[in-house]
Amino acid sequence: MRPSSVGRITRGARLIVRRPPDEALAATLDALVTERFDLGDERVARALRERESEWVAQDVRIGRPDPSWSTGMADAVLSDTVLAFVPGLWRRATSTVVVASARDHEQGAEVVVFAHPTVRGWTSSNDAGPLVHAALDRVEATGDVVSRTPLHGIPNDGSPASQAFVRDVLGWR
Template identity: 45%
Template sequence: MPRSPHPQGSGRDARTSRLEYKGPWLGARWIVRSDSERLVRIAADFLTEEGFEARSDGFADSLRERGSEWTATALEIGDEKRSHRSWWRGLLTDELPFPMPHALQHVLPPTLVVASARPVAAGVAELVVFPHTSARGDATHARAAAPRVAAALEQITAAAGAEGAMLSHESLRGIANDGSPASQAVVREVLGWR
């Protein structure tokens, strides 16, 4: 099914209003009657609808080579350099005839989201989705992708609930460095994310 582009752009061109409420920075964990590959694919689809783009970094292959039980994918949004742009520069550089709306929108700083899943029992898998900010972008707006992440998490929860497959769900304010592909230690070591 073809997906419509996000109204505020996607990938490196994703923007957000400087005045928009950013909300809490959360991830989530679900236990679902499904298989790991399907869960990661579904999570990636919902994140893509919110403007995230899959990284072609061989993350899943790296995990397999390490003997990990997890299946995972990494998606990214934002741009390091353009996230530092001021609004007045936007007035001068955005395309005409309507530069003002783009000028008042902030280019998102780089944000990485990892969707990872592993089997926990026969026909049951654990899905973990967690976002990571980057020190490379505009620190003032480091969590500007929070509304997009929250929207994707809500859609994943609704989809699992609609299928009657969800066994449990919890929001995550942080994630332990326990070897999960969504943990800070793994994204730094395997993906070089800073």
């Protein structure tokens, strides 16, 4: 059963980790890649350097951006039927960009991970949610995590995980 984006489904988390920010970010990215996310390019890191930000960050992605009308319609029709179990007809994951970011904290690093599903096309579900949570569970299993707080939203406060940053730097909608 696919996750829904209705209601207060978490799309990320804030972790306090007993590691320096660079190491905490690297561990988080390794966990996300293990869960089948693809690393983004250098745009996020370059933008943070230009802004002299206290954050280090990297985006990862899953799904195909901008599904066509016909594939989006087929996904919507087949997703809740018996045909959804036929491998050749499996619905593709909603295209999602996830930003993993870290900055100094008195106990090591504050790590913020947040998923931004696309609002384009027929699918806008939180398909990446279970994968993000599995990756965060991997990070937590290292024993370095002091706390983990689920996030349902994130303020547009200059954080690289915010919607404004993702929209302005990555052109993500």
